[in-house]
Amino acid sequence: MRETLTPLPEPDPAGARPPPRVSKKSRLRTYFLTGIIVAGPLAITIYITWWFISLIDGWVKPLVPASYLPDHYLPFSIPGIGLVIAFIAVTLLGFLTANLVGRSVVEFGEVLLARTPxxxxxxxxxxxxxxxxxxANGTSFRTVGLVEFPVKGTWSVVFVSAPAGPDVQTALGEENDHVGVFLPCAPNPTTGFFFYLPRADIIEVPMSIDDAAKLVMSAGVIQPEDPQVRLQAMAASIRAAQNGQATGPEAALEASSRRQEKLVSTE
Known part of the structure; x- marks a missing residue:
């Protein structure tokens, strides 16, 4: 009698495995952290803006007669009136200075100030x-570079300012073209070291001043990122959230658990 063999069931392919479920606790934590990421910078920006407007209003409003302020006729105070008045006054001052009469007045005032010790x-x-x-034609920081500092083999981010003046260049030697650089300190880039270096010792980096400042203030945590890469990462996160999959640390933990399950099954 011929024995009939029953075929074994084929294993399910990896793609047929249902996506892992994310617990409510993980979702709640993800939503909370996302809210902090969105609300934190927004709240700090609003606070700094409000502080700046209040500061300018406190300086300008006492100089303006009360009859010219809207607060004198309204039952409430309008923030930003002092800032608007200051903007108009500074713009008008620049307009007058650009003319011949205004330039003459400014030069006369500078002569008086020059005589004060x-x-x-x-x-x-x-x-x-x-x-x-x-x-517009100033020589502020416009280039980011790397210099070998403080020891050989270590590189620091610097802001390249302007070439050395004739006196400094003559004192350092005419054979090398020296340029001034500012080495900011982390995490406060407003303090640092300024020195002159040969231009050949500076490696220019195609990075904006804003990205370099963020890099210094975050101690290297915030790296310059391509906008296209950022958009692709955001799109991938949105697709994963729509499919009910975990993203970020949860995805890494689940991937690790799946690898461990595969190792156990093979053993």
């Missing part, structure tokens, strides 16, 4: 700084 040096230094930072 202490104020003259302070005014000249501040004006040079403001012209460098805010002028």
């Amino acid at each position: 202490v104020i003259s040096g302070l005014y000249k230094g501040l004006r040079q700084i403001f012209e460098t930072l805010f002028s």
Whole structure:
């Protein structure tokens, strides 16, 4: 008598496995962290903006007669009136300075300040700084570079400012083209070290000043990211959430558990 063999069931392919379920606790934690990521920067931005507007209003409003302020006629205070008045006043001052009459008045005032012993040096230094930072043809930080500092083999992020002046270049030697660089300290980039280096010792990096400042303030945690890569990651997270799959740390834990299950099954 011929024996009939029953075929064994074929194993389910990996793609037919249903997606792992995410617990309510994990979803709640993900939603909470997402809310913090969205609300945190927004709240801090609103707070700083409100503080700046209140500061300018406190400076400008006492200088304006009360009869010219809307607060005198309304039962409530309108924030930002002082900021608007300051903006109009500064713009009008720039317009007058660009004309011949306004330029003559400014030059006359500078002559008076130049004759004052202490104020003259302070005014000249501040004006040079403001012209460098805010002028259209100024020489503010526009390039990011890497220098070998503090020891050989370690590289630090620097902001390249301007070439060395004639006196500094002559003192350092004409054979090398020296340039001034600012080495910011982390996590506060407003403090640091300024020194001159040969241009050949600086490796320029195709990075914006904003990205470099974020890199320094975060101590390397926030890296410059391609917008396309960011959009692709966001799209992948949205698709995973729509399919009921975990993302982020939960996805890593589930992937690790699946690998362990495969190892146990093979043994």
